[in-house]
Amino acid sequence: EKLATGQPAPDFTQNDSTGKPVSLSSFKGKYVLLDFWASWCGPCRRENPNVVEAYNKFKNKNFAILSVSLDEQKGAWIKAINDDHLTWNHVSDLKGWKNAAAAEYGIKAIPSNFLISPDGKILAHNLRGEALSDTLASVLK
Numbered sequence: 001e002k003l004a005t006g007q008p009a010p011d012f013t014q015n016d017s018t019g020k021p022v023s024l025s026s027f028k029g030k031y032v033l034l035d036f037w038a039s040w041c042g043p044c045r046r047e048n049p050n051v052v053e054a055y056n057k058f059k060n061k062n063f064a065i066l067s068v069s070l071d072e073q074k075g076a077w078i079k080a081i082n083d084d085h086l087t088w089n090h091v092s093d094l095k096g097w098k099n100a101a102a103a104e105y106g107i108k109a110i111p112s113n114f115l116i117s118p119d120g121k122i123l124a125h126n127l128r129g130e131a132l133s134d135t136l137a138s139v140l141k
Contacts, residue, residue: 003106005123009034009116012101014068014091017078022091024066024101025120031063031140033132034114036107038070038096039080044111047128048084054133055088061140062118064088070110072096115139 001007013023024034035051037044055065069092071077081090093099099107105114115124115135127135 003114003122003125005125007122008120009114009122010104011120012104014093014099014101016089016091017074017081022066022089024116027064027066027116028120029062029118031118031123031136032116033063033065033127034105034116035065035067036070036102036105036110036112037067038110039073039076040071041110045080045084047111048086050129050132052085052087054136057133058136058140059088063136063140066091068092068099068101069094070096070099070102070107 009024011023011025013021016022051065065088067086067088067090069077069090071092072094074094077092112126114122115127117123123139124135
């Protein structure tokens, strides 16, 4: 299982909302929450406040978030980022469920996430709600 805990997280590059390419490997040396979501996904939007809370709590402790959107409409994607106060890095190829990174990570449902260690290995998968903050608190000592 290439996406099992302890395996190297597959690298990818997609453009951010300004069209600048961002790669997962550019975050090497940090703990990264790789977060798959979309503006049209109700469960994703309901989970976003938990992610915002975790980000604000841990962003100064060698922690970053890279969100990959399964949106197709750039306007809706940008509006959701702003409406939900998602102040971290966002990328998308605007291909919806055909998003290349989502395919690489076997994403069949969203929200979905992977916690990646500073050396690029998968530490955990699908941390939601308090599990996200609890896990971050245990690794970001």
